[in-house]
Amino acid sequence: MTSLLTVSNLVKKFGGLTATNDVSFTVEKGDSLALIGPNGAGKTTIFSQIMGEVRQTSGTIHLAGRDIGGMSTAARIRHGISRTYQVPRPFSDMTVLENIRVGLMPDNLTQMVFGRVDHDREEALALSVGLAPQDLHRSPSELSMGDLRKLEMARTMATNPNVMLLDEVFAGLTVGEIAQISELIQSMRREGMTFLIVSHDLKALEPLVDRAIAINQGQKIAEGSFSEVMDNEAVVASYLGG
Amino acid sequence: MNIRWYHLALWTAFIVGMFFLPQLVSKGTLRTIIFANYLAIFAISWDVLSGRTGYVSFGHPFLIGLGAYTTAILTKRFDVPVEISIPAAVLVTMVGGSLLFLPALRVRGSYFALVTLAFMELMYQLVQVIRPDLTGGTRGMSGIQTLTRGAVNGYYLSFGLIASLGFGMWLLMKTRLGTALSAIGMNEEAVRGSGLNTTKLKLAAFMLSAFVAGLGGAFYVHYLGSIAPRALFDINFVFTIIVAAILGGASTIIGPIFGAFFLTFLLEYLRPYLPGAERYFIYGGIALVLYMFEPKGLHHVLQMALSAIKGKSRS
Numbered sequence A: 001m002t003s004l005l006t007v008s009n010l011v012k013k014f015g016g017l018t019a020t021n022d023v024s025f026t027v028e029k030g031d032s033l034a035l036i037g038p039n040g041a042g043k044t045t046i047f048s049q050i051m052g053e054v055r056q057t058s059g060t061i062h063l064a065g066r067d068i069g070g071m072s073t074a075a076r077i078r079h080g081i082s083r084t085y086q087v088p089r090p091f092s093d094m095t096v097l098e099n100i101r102v103g104l105m106p107d108n109l110t111q112m113v114f115g116r117v118d119h120d121r122e123e124a125l126a127l128s129v130g131l132a133p134q135d136l137h138r139s140p141s142e143l144s145m146g147d148l149r150k151l152e153m154a155r156t157m158a159t160n161p162n163v164m165l166l167d168e169v170f171a172g173l174t175v176g177e178i179a180q181i182s183e184l185i186q187s188m189r190r191e192g193m194t195f196l197i198v199s200h201d202l203k204a205l206e207p208l209v210d211r212a213i214a215i216n217q218g219q220k221i222a223e224g225s226f227s228e229v230m231d232n233e234a235v236v237a238s239y240l241g242g
Numbered sequence B: 001m002n003i004r005w006y007h008l009a010l011w012t013a014f015i016v017g018m019f020f021l022p023q024l025v026s027k028g029t030l031r032t033i034i035f036a037n038y039l040a041i042f043a044i045s046w047d048v049l050s051g052r053t054g055y056v057s058f059g060h061p062f063l064i065g066l067g068a069y070t071t072a073i074l075t076k077r078f079d080v081p082v083e084i085s086i087p088a089a090v091l092v093t094m095v096g097g098s099l100l101f102l103p104a105l106r107v108r109g110s111y112f113a114l115v116t117l118a119f120m121e122l123m124y125q126l127v128q129v130i131r132p133d134l135t136g137g138t139r140g141m142s143g144i145q146t147l148t149r150g151a152v153n154g155y156y157l158s159f160g161l162i163a164s165l166g167f168g169m170w171l172l173m174k175t176r177l178g179t180a181l182s183a184i185g186m187n188e189e190a191v192r193g194s195g196l197n198t199t200k201l202k203l204a205a206f207m208l209s210a211f212v213a214g215l216g217g218a219f220y221v222h223y224l225g226s227i228a229p230r231a232l233f234d235i236n237f238v239f240t241i242i243v244a245a246i247l248g249g250a251s252t253i254i255g256p257i258f259g260a261f262f263l264t265f266l267l268e269y270l271r272p273y274l275p276g277a278e279r280y281f282i283y284g285g286i287a288l289v290l291y292m293f294e295p296k297g298l299h300h301v302l303q304m305a306l307s308a309i310k311g312k313s314r315s
């Protein structure tokens, strides 16, 4: 059986800097994998390559056995993978529902023009991530950081992914908001969603994942259960030196 | 689609008002309004592309000029009937629009704006150098067939165009296509991250913009009966279009129509006092002030005034 997501020998060079240095890992269907490492380790760059926003220098990316490493971002999303961003960047002059509408749109001009807007689904998605009914017609500038991250989750879920990549999901959140997002991820895991999660909040991350890999200076330095990876000497050193 | 009754009421009021206008105003004013109508068409064309997607065109006269020159040359030099030359002009403009689109694959922001400016300059040079026997060279062309006689008919033709193009574009921009184009202007990467092919969407915006510019340019040249390249490929003309679009309120369709009328009349009333190009500084200044304090444009000011009145009457 093939893994849902397989990254093999991924290398990304930005000029003289090797941001990703021969990284390989797999994520099985229904699995949740943590991607940890100090600032600048190259976590976001790995996400961007998986999504095709940054093209790898070499290496391959397979989704459900299909080589997606050369596809456009839109095509990858159609094949069932989607990400959130470290810094939520919603469509600022739109309401919450309109933001989700963009995620729900079919990539087809005729359908965009003549198809109907599914208001019920927009609303259901917004409520499912824990946004309040009174927020649905607000503009993103009126939302808290926690709500912005929820909106980011909703817009990502709207593309109907099988795998979600979450970048710094807890950054800038209050304790209460961390609990809400954690609960959301847990409930999606119970429904079979596959996750690859980056977070600096290791305590909040631990209960959400089955396994972890650690990255430092673009290289994978450890892999295993969360506690194994956290106890790894190289990992401890990378955080201290990081 | 998010269409409210008062949207349709506004459109109806606009169309009915415009329909009876010739009975109320002088021939001279009517000619000013004809210019406002064409300016509104060009501003809508600019707005559909630049106001929405954020790919700011400083070269719109390139598109308008393609439409105008194509039909002018076909009718005057080759005796092609306008029924054929105008659709041909629109097609040629759309081909030009896809050329303008190519740099948008690589650059955005001010770089893109500069490239479009270069397109306009290039075309200005080309019409003077290449086959001046066809284009009329530096002097342009005159004696081009006109479609109507007199201000009233010219007015109704321009009004028919702005009403149909304006309403058509407004309806189209109310669909998810309009939402997606606006989203590109706000955060193109997130549109891609929502699974949409932004190249395709941008191409659609360029094609729509070129369609409107080509049609407007073609009908305008058949109204004027002449082309003056120096006035057409002029940065002041570019600014007039852009200021009309953002003054009225970008991304609204009705905004650019407001803006075009406001600007045309302002320009007209300033003419006796400031006969030269200084006028452009005046409205440039007004636009700047408005843009700084009310970036959403006149349209938004009116909307706020309206809701203020509603609020008052409720309390």
Ligand SMILES: Nc1ncnc2c1ncn2[C@@H]1O[C@H](COP(=O)(O)OP(=O)(O)O)[C@@H](O)[C@H]1O
Pocket (backbone or CB within 6 Å): A014, A017, A019, A037, A038, A039, A040, A041, A042, A043, A044, A045, A046
């Ligand atoms: N587009 C880019 N051009 C040049 N360098 C980049 C680019 N994106 C990221 N980098 C560099 O790659 C390294 C890894 O960055 P990033 O993936 O954002 O790290 P992390 O998400 O782990 O904090 C950093 O040194 C960063 O400066």
Ligand SMILES: [Mg+2]
Pocket (backbone or CB within 6 Å): A043, A044, A045, A086, A167
């Ligand atoms: Mg990062």
